[in-house]
Amino acid sequence: MKKENNNSPEQHNSTEKSRRDFLQTVGVGSVLAGLAGLGFQSLRSLVPNVLYESSQRFKIGTPAQLPEGVTFLEEKRLYVFKEGKSFYAISASCTHLGCTVKYTKLNQPKEVEENGEKKTINHEFHCPCHGSKYYADGTNYAGPAPRPLLWHKLELSPDDGQLIVDLGEEVEQNFRLTV
Numbered sequence: 331m332k333k334e335n336n337n338s339p340e341q342h343n344s345t346e347k348s349r350r351d352f353l354q355t356v357g358v359g360s361v362l363a364g365l366a367g368l369g370f371q372s373l374r375s376l377v378p379n380v381l382y383e384s385s386q387r388f389k390i391g392t393p394a395q396l397p398e399g400v401t402f403l404e405e406k407r408l409y410v411f412k413e414g415k416s417f418y419a420i421s422a423s424c425t426h427l428g429c430t431v432k433y434t435k436l437n438q439p440k441e442v443e444e445n446g447e448k449k450t451i452n453h454e455f456h457c458p459c460h461g462s463k464y465y466a467d468g469t470n471y472a473g474p475a476p477r478p479l480l481w482h483k484l485e486l487s488p489d490d491g492q493l494i495v496d497l498g499e500e501v502e503q504n505f506r507l508t509v
C-alpha cells in the first residue's frame with residue numbers, strides 16, 4: 331500500500347530547511363574541529379619534547395671527600411671506587427633481572443682473567459636472587475646473568491671540583507677518572 335505524504339507544502343519546506351540547517355551545522359562543526367586539531371598540533375610543535383625525569387647526572391662530593399676503596403650509593407645502586415687518584419663507578423644492578431648485587435670480599439685473593447689480562451682480585455659481586463657472580467671488574471662468570479655489570483662515566487665538575495656520576499653514559503671496563 332502506498333504511503334501517503336500528508337504534509338502540507340509549508341510543513342515539507344520546514345522539514346527540508348531543518349535538515350539543511352542540521353547538515354550545515356554538522357559541516358561547520360567538523361571544519362571547526364579540524365581547525366582546532368591543527369591549531370593544537372601547531373602549538374604542540376612549539377613545545378620541546380622533553381622527558382621530565384629525575385636527573386641521571388648527580389654530584390657525589392670531591393675526590394678528597396670520598397674514602398679510599400669502595401663506597402656504595404644505595405639510592406643510586408652504584409659502587410664508586412677510589413684507588414689513589416683513580417675513580418670509577420660500577421652499577422649494582424644485576425644484568426639478569428635487576429636485583430642489587432652485593433660487594434663481596436673474598437677470603438683469599440683469587441687469580442682471574444679480566445679483559446684478557448691475568449689479575450688478582452680481592453672482591454667480587456654476588457647476586458642474592460639467582461646466584462649470578464661477577465668478577466671485580468663486573469664481568470659475569472656464574473649464574474644466569476647474561477652480561478657484565480654496567481660501568482658509568484665519572485667526571486669532575488668545573489664549578490666546584492665535585493665528582494659527577496652520569497648514569498646515562500656507559501663506559502668501558504678500563505675507564506678511570508684520574509684527578
Ligand code: FES
Nearest residue numbers: 424426427457460
Ligand atoms: S637477578 Fe641477579 S641472578 Fe637473577
